[in-house]
Amino acid sequence: MLSLENINKSYGSLQVLRDVSLEILPNEIITIVGPSGAGKTTLLQIAGTLDRPDSGKVLYDGDDLSQFKDKKLSQYRNNNIGFIFQFHQLLPEFTAAENVAIPAMIAGESRKQSITRALELLSRLGLADRADHKPAQLSGGERQRVAIARALINKPKVIFADEPTGSLDSRNRDEICDLITRLRDELGHTFVIVTHDPTISRIADRIVHMADGRITMIEPTRVESDPAEESDSDQQSTDSANPLPEAECEINPSAIA
Numbered sequence: 001m002l003s004l005e006n007i008n009k010s011y012g013s014l015q016v017l018r019d020v021s022l023e024i025l026p027n028e029i030i031t032i033v034g035p036s037g038a039g040k041t042t043l044l045q046i047a048g049t050l051d052r053p054d055s056g057k058v059l060y061d062g063d064d065l066s067q068f069k070d071k072k073l074s075q076y077r078n079n080n081i082g083f084i085f086q087f088h089q090l091l092p093e094f095t096a097a098e099n100v101a102i103p104a105m106i107a108g109e110s111r112k113q114s115i116t117r118a119l120e121l122l123s124r125l126g127l128a129d130r131a132d133h134k135p136a137q138l139s140g141g142e143r144q145r146v147a148i149a150r151a152l153i154n155k156p157k158v159i160f161a162d163e164p165t166g167s168l169d170s171r172n173r174d175e176i177c178d179l180i181t182r183l184r185d186e187l188g189h190t191f192v193i194v195t196h197d198p199t200i201s202r203i204a205d206r207i208v209h210m211a212d213g214r215i216t217m218i219e220p221t222r223v224e225s226d227p228a229e230e231s232d233s234d235q236q237s238t239d240s241a242n243p244l245p246e247a248e249c250e251i252n253p254s255a256i257a
C-alpha cells in the first residue's frame with residue numbers, strides 16, 4: 001500500500017535519514033521507536049507527504065508522491081492521509097463536531113453532510129454528548145479522541161500519529177490504544193505511530209526501530225502472507241545494531257497472531 005524506497009534527507013550538513021526503506025501493509029499497526037533525534041518525526045513527515053525527501057520514493061499504491069506538484073499533493077493528502085499529533089492541534093474557536101468535519105468540507109462535501117458524518121464518528125468514539133464543546137471545554141483524552149475522529153473523517157488509507165499519547169495519563173493512554181486497535185479491526189485502517197510509549201508498541205503488528213537516521217531492526221516481522229515482504233524484513237532485522245531498552249520492545253504476542 002505504502003512503500004518508502006531509499007529515502008534520504010539532510011538539513012544542511014546534517015544527514016537525518018539515510019537510505020531508509022519500509023513497506024507498510026494495509027490494515028496494520030506499525031510503531032516507530034528510537035532515541036531522540038533518530039529521525040522518526042522526519043520519516044513520518046516524509047511518509048505523510050508533509051515534507052519531501054532529498055532522494056528516494058514515496059509510493060502510494062504505486063504512485064510516486066514525491067513527484068506530485070504541491071496542489072495535487074495537498075489534495076491527495078487531504079483525501080487519503082490522516083494525522084494525529086501529540087498536541088491535538090484542534091482549532092479553538094470551532095466545536096468538536098466542526099473540527100472533525102473540516103477536512104470533509106475541504107474535500108468538497110457539504111457542511112450538512114460533513115457535520116452529520118462528524119457526529120457519527122464522535123458517537124463511535126464515545127463523544128456524542130461532547131460534540132458541541134469547544135476544545136477548551138474538553139479533557140485531554142477527549143481532545144485526542146476528537147483529533148482521531150478528525151483524522152478518520154475522509155476515510156484515509158493510512159493514519160500517521162506522532163506521540164499521540166505523549167500528553168495523556170495512563171488511563172487515557174490505554175483508552176487510545178484500545179480505540180486504535182478497534183478502528184483497525186472494525187474499519188480496516190492502517191496506523192503508523194511514532195512513540196516512546198510501550199503501551200502503544202504492545203498493540204503493534206510490527207515495531208520499527210530507528211537510530212541515527214536508519215532502520216536498525218523491525219520486530220516482529222509479519223510475514224505469513226507475502227514472501228517478498230519476508231525477505232525485505234529479514235534483511236532489515238539482521239541489520240540490528242542498536243536494539244532499544246527493554247521497555248520499548250515489549251510486545252503482546254496475541255497482537256500479532
Ligand SMILES: Nc1ncnc2c1ncn2[C@@H]1O[C@H](COP(=O)(O)OP(=O)(O)OP(=O)(O)O)[C@@H](O)[C@H]1O
Binds near residue numbers: 016035036040
Ligand atoms: N527543520 C529542521 N532543520 C534542521 N534540523 C532539523 C529539522 N528538523 C529536524 N532536524 C534535526 O534532525 C534530527 C532528527 O529529528 P527528528 O525530529 O526526526 O527526530 P525524532 O527521532 O523525531 O526525535 P524525538 O524523539 O526527539 O522527537 C534531529 O537532530 C533534529 O535536530
Ligand SMILES: [Mg+2]
Binds near residue numbers: 040041042194
Ligand atoms: Mg519526534
